[in-house]
Amino acid sequence: MRGKVMKALQVPNIQLGACYYPEHWPEGLWEDDYKRMRELGFSIVRMAEFAWSIFEPEEGNFSFDFFDRALNLADKHGLKVVLGTPTATPPAWLTHKYPEVLNVSQDGVPYQHGQRRHYNYNAPIYRELSARIVQKMAKHYKDHPAVIGWQIDNELNCEINVFYSEADHKAFRTWLQTKYGTLEQLNKAWGAVFWNQTYTDWEQVFLTRPTVSDSPNPHQALDEKRFISDSAISFASLQAEILRGEAPNQWVTTNGLFGHLDNHKMTEELLDFIAYDSYPNFSTIYPDNGEKPLLDRKWSWNLSTVRSISPTFAVFEQQSGPGGWVNRMEQPSPKPGQMRLWTYQSIAHGADMVLYFRWRTAAFGTEIYWHGINDYHNRPNRRVEEARVVGKEINKISGKIAGAHYKAEVAILKDYDNEWDGELDHWHGPFEQESVSAWLKALQYNHVPVDALYIKPTMGLEELLRYKLLIYPHPTILTDEIANLLKEYVLQGGKLIFGARTGYKNEHGHCYMLPFPGTVSELCGISVEDFTLVGPHQKAPEVVMTGGEDREFSSTRFNEVLKVESSQAEVLAVYKNGYMAEKPALVKHSFGNGFAYYYGGVFSLQMAEELLKEVGLKQPIDWAELPEKVELAVREHQNGEKYMFLLNYADTPQEIYLEKEATELLTGEKLKGRITMKPFDVFIFS
Structure with missing residues (x-):
């Protein structure tokens, strides 16, 4: 791995499998299910993450007979098992006897038993009972030949990612006392003198509560999200320590990427690797209404975020x-x-283990419409046959690709503080989403692979220097430490792109008393002379490039007028009309051996593509001509052996052109010249 060693899944072959819930089915079905899984080429199943009542039907009364039979039968058929700790769904006996374990809304209303994830992380009795069930399970299954690893809980912070129980308010005070030491420091960090919010006793301090106009103290709200993340990590740590101690020969992970949780910190401190839950058809529910939407292809970015935590993952x-x-x-x-297609999308981006959700669609409960490979009736269908095709293909190639890392020369920078601050700050939060979307489209449609890179002060410079280009669209919170790291990257020859509202807040969310863009003004060679939000009945000014061709773009709903402050700065674009006419909109600044670019707006697809041309980044495979609908991804081994994935997201055939002969791994064919990819087809070339 280039740079620091990251926590990664390490398996010799790509593995396929399914989520299986034996408690949902008559025991007479189990053997046939396992047999058919093996026929499809599956080698692994995941189970038990919602089965606390089966392991502990009454408080202190433990039973393992049911899952012993399920696991022994899996072992008989050569299936390995990932066991989930069942803490995502506390039993009814637990929530009835100990109602303090329930999560509570911001308005003070407890969430009752009847769904899932209705507990809080900080109730002492819940931590105690969770630790006990995990220890009992780990001790019982630590030597079971089928069990290869553990999933802690299920999708931490899914469904809900805010917590307001009495236990959480108390834990928040303790967390703040550790962080700030004194109320004086807390009041300073929260700017509590504003609107007379000053605290004089720790008992006055709470998590955010309902306020007039639904606008809490922004600095308190930012700390609240940091606290929630640390609470989730502490709860996971409680379980991870038990699993490490009782079952040291089995790996430990958890699944999903959800809000208000620093997954990078959690993985680095607790896990062997991160696992993800990939549902590309969510794109049909939350559509991109902008230009040229990515739809299910956008999940490649989600997988890039997973890869920023674990370069190979499940x-x-x-x-x-x-x-x-x-x-x-x-x-x-x-x-x-x-x-x-989606299976290979995951594999192309670093997944070396893929488990389908789920083996068979549930016949009862909340998820009866969340369909699996098999339908309720258990008869053959096209999804089963498609899984069979994938199983046969993976059997051919899995040993070649497993362990190879995704290769990219550009990264989009992210960080949790700006992500969390942007939820409340509607000035920069939506801008970030809009700009990242524009850059993803530009990179995807021009076949330039991209990484997500979460930046923090402890990051080494070498982790940045492996990229030719870094894009940090709207880092509103930007500390001196991060600014200095970015300056060093550019000094060493890197190229860095910023957008509007960069660098004007400190780590608490206070605005610097400095000209925008604050901590990176010197790096960018500019200051911000003026700025405006474009009102609903106002027309945004046009942006025109200054060199060569008269290239003109529509700006977006926010614009900054830039003032050149360095002789090494070059104006690349100006505003065309309105009171901003002829004023700089985009500036390139030579700094050391590299360049910093500052755009005083929210990025559009056109502006992102223009900057891609400016920095000279092209697709890394120069012997293939690809249409927009086809994604290019490359995985590379340390010895330089590369595998090129072509993924057709279109429901129509797409034509590619290969200038040289290449072997397609899934079919074994040697291809050259003009070739047609079928709808949703996949090619892998070595």
Whole structure:
């Protein structure tokens, strides 16, 4: 691995499998299910993450007979098992006897038993009982020949990622006392003198509560999200320490990427690698209404975020059917070929283990419309046959690709503080989403692979220097430490792109009393002379490039007028009309051996593509001509051996052109010249 060693899944072959819930099915079905899994080429199943009542039907009364039979039968059929700790769904006996374990809304209303993730992380009795069930399970299954690893809980912070129980308020005070030491320092960090919010006793301090106009103290809200993340990590740590101690020969992970949780910190401190749950058809529920939407292709970015935590990882839930609960999230069925496409999308981006959700669609409960590979009736269907095709293909190639890392020369920088601050700060939060979307489209449609890179002060310079280009669209919170790291990157020859509202807040969310862009003004060679939000009845000014061709773009709903402050700065674009006419909008600054670019707006697809040309980044495979609808991804081994993935997201055939002969691994064919990819088809070239 280039740079520091990251926590990664290490397996010799790519592994396929499914999520399986033996408690949902008559025991007479188990053996046939396992047998058919093996026939599809599956080698691994995931189970037990919602089965606390089976392991502990009454407080202090433990039983393992049921899952012993399920695991022994899996072992008989050569299936390995990932066991989930069942703490995502506390039993009814627990929530009834100990109601303090329930999560509570910001308005003070407890969430009751009847769904999942209705508990809080900080109730002492819940931590105690969770630790006990984990220890009992780990001790019982530590030597079971089928069990290879553990999943802690299930999708931490999914469904809900805010917590306001009495236990959470108390834990928040303790967390703040550790962080700030005194109320004086807390009041300073929260700017509590504003609107007379000053605290004089720790008992006055709470997590955010309902306020007039739904606008809490922004610095308190930022600390609240940091606290929630640390609470989730502490709860996971409680379990991880037990699993490490009782079952040292089995790996430990957890699944999903959800809000208000620093997954990088959690993985680095607790896990062997991170696992993800990939549902590309969510793109049909939360569509991109902008230009040229990515749709399910956008999940490649989600997988890039996973890869920023673990360069090789597992997908514990890979969408295999239409999705929906009984009351929400209706999704269309994947079209023929899409399940296979999404499987290879995950593998192309670093997944060396892929488990489909789920083996068979539940016949009862909330998820009866969240379909798996098999339907309720258990008869053959096209999803089963598609899984069979994937199983045969993976059997051919898995040993070649496993362990190879995704290769990219450009990264989009992210960080948790700006992500969390942007939820409340509607000035920069939506800008970030809009700009990242524009850059993803530009990179995807021009076949330039991209990484996500979460930046922090402890990051080494070598981790940045492996990229030719870094894009940090709107880092509103930007500390001196991060600014200095970025300056050193550019001094050493890197290229760095910023957007509007960069660098004007400190780590608490206070605004610097400095000209914008604050800590990186010297790096960018500019200051911000003026700025405006474009009102609903106002027209945004046009932006025109200054060199060569008269290239003109529409700006977006926010614009900054830039003032050149360095002789090494070059104006690349100006505003065309309105009171900003002829004023700089985009500036390139030579700094050391590299360049910093500052754009005083929110990035559009056109501006992102223009900057791609400016910095000279092109697709890394120069012997293939590819249409926009086809994604290019490259995985590379340390010895330089590369595998090129071509993924067709279109429901129509797409033509590619190969200038040289290359072997397609899935079929073994040697291809050259003009070739047609079928709808949702996948090619892998060595």
